[in-house]
Amino acid sequence: MSRVINIKGKVIIQNMQLAKEAINECRFDIDIINNQFVFNKYDYYDGENKASEINQVESLYTQKFNIYLEQAAEEERLKIEEEKRVMREEKADLLIANAKKQGYKLKKEIREDKTIKLVLQKRIY
């Protein structure tokens, strides 16, 4: 006897593209409805194995999504780091310019470990 079987997964999909990739890679007959993986079709076998297939798709999707989150976090970290570097460089340039106006010369400049060290010495005339 055939009937419509509705089997829904537990994961809420936050990235549709990755969800579609997961389905394609698994090659299961699974849809996405209301941001969840769902099997919702006539099935001659009462949806046999469909719960397991949804679990597999969810597992692959979760794996992909975690990698995506890690990459996004890393990109954000690099972006913030770069913004801080630019701010630091600009501030250092401003400090050097102002110090020079006050008769200082730049004796040493060390840029390492995300810090800038400026050693200034008053010019003696």
Place this chain on the structure above:
Amino acid sequence: MLNIYNIETSNYVNGNGCRYVLWLQGCDLGCVGCWNQQSWSFADRILKSVDEVFTQIKSLEHKLDGVTFSGGEPFLQSSELSQLAKLIKEKTLLDLQVFTGFNKDELIKKEQIELLNYTDILVAGRFDDTKKNNNQIVYILNDSIDTWQFNNSDVEIELDEDSNIKITGYPTNKLINEIKGDSDARV
């Protein structure tokens, strides 16, 4: 335990080359124009054992030329500083420079010979920013090391990752005021 006001692990304006600088907490000399009045109080600030400080110095030895004690008044903690100085002189190749508000004669009278014996360069005398060399005399106590030219115009400005500013050395008030909008962190 050493009572410490501040530590800089890489500083270029408190002696020759790159130095580990230890500013001790506590001083009752009341020198004229002292820049580090926050270091006068004898209340506990940063407490570290001699071993703890030495371990850090030893781990940084490859990047350093020497160690500097400043203050506050180092000779008011001379017992523990002598132990640290002994370790530095016996277990590293670093030189030791000490800034003190006491005169050399006062130190000899106070029987501070042990720390003096480990000191390569002593900068001694009541600090007075209105006088030449801040009224301090530089004594080279070890002939085998490079002399140090006291230059009380050297300033080191450090911008950390978040662009916070720390100033060490001898900035003019004008320079301080210029930077003050950004930070009052001065040691």
